[in-house]
Amino acid sequence: SQKIEQNSEALNIQEGKTATLTCNYTNYSPAYLQWYRQDPGRGPVFLLLIRENEKEKRKERLKVTFDTTLKQSLFHITASQPADSATYLCALWDYGQNFVFGPGTRLSVLP
Amino acid sequence: DGGITQSPKYLFRKEGQNVTLSCEQNLNHDAMYWYRQDPGQGLRLIYYSQIVNDFQKGDIAEGYSVSREKKESFPLTVTSAQKNPTAFYLCASSPQGAGNQPQHFGDGTRLSIL
Numbered sequence: 001s002q003k004i005e006q007n008s009e010a011l012n013i014q015e016g017k018t019a020t021l022t023c024n025y026t027n028y029s030p031a032y033l034q035w036y037r038q039d040p041g042r043g044p045v046f047l048l049l050i051r052e053n054e055k056e057k058r059k060e061r062l063k064v065t066f067d068t069t070l071k072q073s074l075f076h077i078t079a080s081q082p083a084d085s086a087t088y089l090c091a092l093w094d095y096g097q098n099f100v101f102g103p104g105t106r107l108s109v110l111p
Numbered sequence: 112d113g114g115i116t117q118s119p120k121y122l123f124r125k126e127g128q129n130v131t132l133s134c135e136q137n138l139n140h141d142a143m144y145w146y147r148q149d150p151g152q153g154l155r156l157i158y159y160s161q162i163v164n165d166f167q168k169g170d171i172a173e174g175y176s177v178s179r180e181k182k183e184s185f186p187l188t189v190t191s192a193q194k195n196p197t198a199f200y201l202c203a204s205s206p207q208g209a210g211n212q213p214q215h216f217g218d219g220t221r222l223s224i225l
Contacts, residue, residue: 004153009151030210031210031211032210032211034213034214041218041219041221042218042219043115043117043201043203043216043217043218043219044154044201044214044216045216046213046214046215049211049213051211089153089154091154091214093210093211094210095210098144098156098159098169098208099156099210099214100153101146101153101154101155102153103151103152103153104153
């Protein structure tokens with residue numbers, strides 16, 4: 001069956017460290033993978049998109065990698081700040097399908 | 112500022128009642144979506160529309176209905192046939208619904224049963 005998973009429901013890290021969030025998928029062949037940030041009671045906000053033929057994408061303190069062999073995307077936030085605390089969602093888009101979202105990882109950056 | 116507006120923010124439904132959630136966008140996007148979010152689960156697609164006067168069922172369409180009479184508007188009706196409607200409902204849009212386009216979300220409507 002098709003499945004998309006994010007490594008843990010919650011992740012706590014110390015301010016200034018790098019946060020690494022994982023998105024794994026099974027029985028999909030995504031052409032695109034996106035990452036979103038969601039704050040409590042709000043809608044998700046788009047952060048980054050990576051294509052199947054790209055290995056890495058960066059935007060300021062954010063970095064996304066995409067390994068189609070491992071069927072995995074990693075999302076990194078360097079020099080993390082308490083303001084980065086939120087739930088982060090991965091979403092993949094497969095040909096002939098719509099976006100499929102993972103359950104999210106709730107990140108807490110502790111001062 | 113362009114964006115998506117969902118209303119109301121909170122909604123309560125009585126047993127046997129239909130309720131309608133509003134979604135309006137001024138981004139000039141062709142594609143619009145409705146998702147349901149439950150704790151610990153990913154967003155699940157209810158309905159989507161890629162053009163005016165056309166819409167398709169998503170993964171969990173039973174008990175819901177939509178219309179797309181105008182480009183800017185994509186209301187969702189939660190009917191009495193939906194037995195477990197308590198959830199956070201999110202509306203989204205994108206330019207043409209392609210995978211390389213980000214989705215823009217509203218701030219959701221939280222529906223509860225009285």
